[in-house]
Amino acid sequence: MIPLLLHFCLPFGVVMEGNLDFSRIRQRRPYDYYRSGDYLISGVIPTRTAMFPNHDFQYNPAEDLQPLMKRNYQHILAILFAISEINKNSELLPNITLGYNLYENYFSKRVVYEAAIDMLSSGHSMVPNFKCGQEEKLLAVIQGGDFETYFQMATILEIYKVPQLTYGFVNHILHEKTQFPFSFWMSPKEISQYMGIVKLLLHFKWMWISIAVPKTDGGNQFLRTMETLFSESGICIAFSHRIPLVFVDGFTLLDNEILNLFENLLEEKINVVIYFGDSDSMILLPVMLSILEKHYPPGKVWVSTALWGFTLSTFFSYWDIKYFHGALSFIIQTDRRSKSQELFLDEDKDTFEHVWSDMFDCYDSDHRFSRKTWKRCREKENLGVLSKAWLEKSMSAESYNIYNAVYVVAHAFHAMMMPLSSKNMKKEKILDLTAMTQSWQVHSFLRNVHFNSTTMDEVYFDNDGELVADYDLVNLITFPNESARRVKVGKLQRETSSNVKMIIDEEAIVWPNSFDQVTPRSVCNPSCQPGERKMVPEGQPICCYVCIPCLEGTISVNPDADQCQECSEDQYSNKNRDQCISKIIDFLSFGEVLGIVLVFFSLFLCVATVLILVIFLRHRNTPIVKANNRNLTYILLVSILLACLSSFLFIGQPEKVTCLLRQTTFSVIFSIAISSVLAKTITVILVFMATQPGHRMQKWMGQNLANAIVFFGSIIQFGICIVWMGTSPPYPELVMNSHVRQIILQCNEGSAIMFYSALGFMGILTTTSFIVAFLARKLPGGFNEAKFITFSMLIVCSVWISFVPTYLSTKGKYMVAVQIFSILASNTGLLGFIFLPKCYIIVLKPHLNTKEQLMAKRNKFG
Incomplete structure (x- = not known):
């Protein structure tokens, strides 16, 4: 009974006592x-x-x-x-x-x-x-x-x-x-090396890749995970392969399965293959090697997960793995040392x-399972020959x-x-x-x-019971004697649970021989050059894009830019659209040709006005100067001189003071000039009316009327300018976007209403002077300036009527030049038609500058 009881076991937790030896x-x-x-x-x-x-149960x-x-x-x-x-x-x-x-x-x-x-x-x-x-x-x-x-x-x-x-x-x-x-x-965690694969692909700009996984739960999950990571990083999977674990006679994989899955390896654009290897799928490697070597030449970069790096060395002595020469994979980072020799020296050979x-x-x-070429083991083999x-x-x-x-x-x-x-x-x-x-x-x-x-x-371990460790990036190098070596070419460090840092030594990497040690490219199409941006046609993967030039004012510096960067307001893009160039600040300067011409014209008119004023002062007691109120003549000449000088406020770099003075100064001065012309015209009319006996206009004769016309004409314009300065004064302004390559530095007139009010008042004075002069044009010529004033006012009206649309249609320095030209043209009209005929008589025809000649002409018309 005792031997029989020895074949039974007691319930767990019950211990039998005695001298019986229950060894395993x-x-x-x-x-x-x-x-x-x-x-x-x-x-x-x-x-x-x-x-x-399958067993037939006839033997063990x-x-x-x-x-x-x-x-x-x-x-x-x-x-x-x-x-x-x-x-x-x-x-x-x-x-x-x-x-x-x-x-x-x-x-x-x-x-x-x-x-x-x-x-x-x-x-x-x-x-x-x-x-x-x-x-x-x-x-x-x-x-x-x-x-x-x-x-x-x-x-x-x-x-x-x-x-x-x-x-x-x-x-x-x-x-x-x-x-x-x-x-x-x-x-x-595998997710660390998954993110490391993404970092590796992005580092070498491999955006068009193929991926192969075993048709297992792990392989499918790996594919789903990588698809998500690739999509977030802009990497495209050209082809994905799920390799079925189909065996014939227990081991041989059907050749056509591999051939159908790897036909796309001939695609020249795909030079990188991601392979997920687990313990089961690594059995497929020998079969894959034998099939791939028969039909496809080596020349792809294989990137694998860490498990491949563990298992690949198993095949060193069985198959030639030169097809995977240049492959990259991860291994856990460690400073391990091989101590296996010490173990074998201590262990019994018969046990192992x-x-x-x-x-x-x-x-x-x-x-029982020996190779024919093997020899019988000695009592103690020499470990040094391994x-x-x-x-x-x-x-x-x-x-x-x-x-x-x-x-x-x-x-x-x-x-x-x-x-x-x-x-x-x-x-x-x-x-x-x-x-x-x-x-x-x-x-x-x-x-x-x-x-x-x-x-x-x-x-x-971390909080999830998983080892905390980093990875090494290793490069598989095969040699003609069918040996292989894995060389560390980088490392992958986990900084946080969602971020890793990749360090790669590119010079240490040995690429497949077909690339001649040039870093392989694996993209769907050539890279966009600087100055271009990517555009994905509808229905195409994001990696298969076309390159279009950047628009004016935008650039792209790096290749394969997703968007063009807009230059800042003070810059513009060059011809190649790869660099922003600082815009030139543009204003009407004294040094440029247009500025020099306008300055010369202004100085010429100033000199001419001064000469005319000198002539009139030297001949102030002559009848022609004394006619029609010589004081108004002096005021008019001085106003024309100051108006010509005011044009210099419009030339040069606009500043706060010049912007405040240029429009107001000219408006007041030119209003005085036009008011003087109006006063002279009215004086001519009053003179001829007053010569009739008992005419009521005699009481308006005298200097007071002329002074009143000039005073009110100028004081109204001065009031408009004071209100302008007090409400919305002009100021310097940089106009960034009106020209592509220039920044316009100009004076903003502040209130457009006040600007056109001042301009409109000058237009009223000019129009009034023109109408009055036109009505008095047929008075006797000896005392009559009306016809000359009519022509001068016609010129002034024509200039300022054309000024408004021209001024509004131009920008920058040309807008300023238009106003300067209008100022000088109107002053030229005044000098040319009012004063040049008188100067001609005073200087060249002095015999006509007598009271008798003037009275004779008056009697002729009287």
Whole structure:
């Protein structure tokens, strides 16, 4: 009965006492590894790909297992070496021995359940929740694989609250921390490297790319995530490929599937391919390589996620990976050192015969899957002959995650044990104190673990239970001897949860040979040059645009500008529309040709007016000067002189004083001149009316009437100007947009109403003078200036009537020139028709300048 009872297990939590030795006697599968200890760290570590044919149950199914390719043995070595170091460390978990229980799942999801149930069982039977004899406590489970593998393990382990540390890249977007609170990730968030890929593409301006993902949940989620990130960054996906995991005879992928998906690689514009690799899809790489090399020449830049960088070295010894020469990928940043040689020197070759044979291409006498070229293993192989490629695999970035995962569990368990024990306490006492310790109790300590690894890397988790770490950007370089090397060419640093910083050493990157070490371009169309902007035709992707020139007044400095930048008001765009040039401040200056001509004309009239005034002063007692009130003649000549001089206020850079004086000064002075002309005309009429006996106009004769006309004519205009200055005075103004290349500096007249009021009053005086003179034109010539005044007023009216539309139709200095020309032309009319005939008689015909001659002419007409 006793032997029979030994085959039964007691319920979990019940411990049988006695001398019976309930050691772990359950038969282990091939490629599983176990070593006893006070506490166990279990692991589901896929290391080889296998084919599972249908079983007919006539022999042990395990014997029908056909491993196809060995890989990832360094993952197992990382766990063994870490546990070996911890057990030898007297500072970490003193008096406690860690064991391991490692399972191979052959990258098969259906094997995961068997491993999960087995690690939760004890004794001979695979029955969880039962305990037979003295059981080694399970602390945590280290697991790798894709999301589905993680999900299956997490679903089972979450029931028992067993901490689960995942070293692979599980898609963090597919789950929430609240769903599996006992899960921890030894790899940083994938979204960081996703944003790093975007930064990489933007850095090299690769805007037209292709993307390939496996037809799995992880691949689909990656594609959706990248589509969103690319859309936000202006990157276009020319083609996206979902590679189906379709196998024939368990392994061979249908060739036409790859050919149909990769036909667009011949597209010359697409030089960058983004590839998402997880544990399952990496199996496709050999098949992809063999097919791609037959049909498509190398020459594309492959950009991959971090997991590809972990796994690609597995294929070094099996396939030529020159097709991926120049590829870029991410690996977790670390200063790791390979310590695998120390591990092998301490471990038994018989225990790890599969690893040993894989290292040295040798086999033992009972090795069943040997290559014909392999030799028999010696008792102790020389580790110094291992290739550098193999040693690189022995401590890859993913292996380093596993190595740290073991230390994370050990440090968390040590932190939990510290309050319960001391260094001097016996091992039996420690085990008694922790007899009721369960794996779920380690969880809270795992969340707060924080330590420096043996390579001085800081290891800790964030609030979501995910490792905080940065990435290195590595460049894959292949050599003719079918070896390969990964060279660090940059790094990716996570600054915040939503932002990363990319640092790239472009000179260190080796590009595919087809680019002849010139940075590849991957765009839908040539870049727009400076001076152009992008415009996306309707119905086209945003990366397929046409280039159109920038409009006048706008520029674009950088290539592929989305919009043209508008130049500031004081600048204009050059011919190429790639630079803003400062506008020239334009005003009527004394130095330009137009200014010089007007100055010369003004000076000429001033000199002529002064000469006429001198002539009239020297001959002031002659009849022709005394006729028609010589005082009015002097006032008129002085007014004409001052009016000509006032034109200088309109030339030169406008300033506040000149703007205030130019219009008001001219208006008052010219009003005095026209008032004097009006007074002279009225005087002529009154003189002839007063000569008739008893005429009532005799009482208006005299100087007072003339003075009154001049005074009221000028005082009204002066009043208009005073109101103008008091309400809205003129001021200097910069007109920015009236000319493309010039800024007009001019005087703003302030109130347009007051400006045209002053101009209108001068027009009233001029018109009145013209009408009066026209009516008096037939009076006797000896005393008659009316006909000369008529012609002069006709000129003045014509000038100022044409001035208004011309003034309004011009801008800038030409508007000022029009007013100066009008001033000088009207003054010329006054001098030419009123004073030149008199000067002619005074200077050239003095015999006509007598009272008899004047009276004779009067009698002739009288």
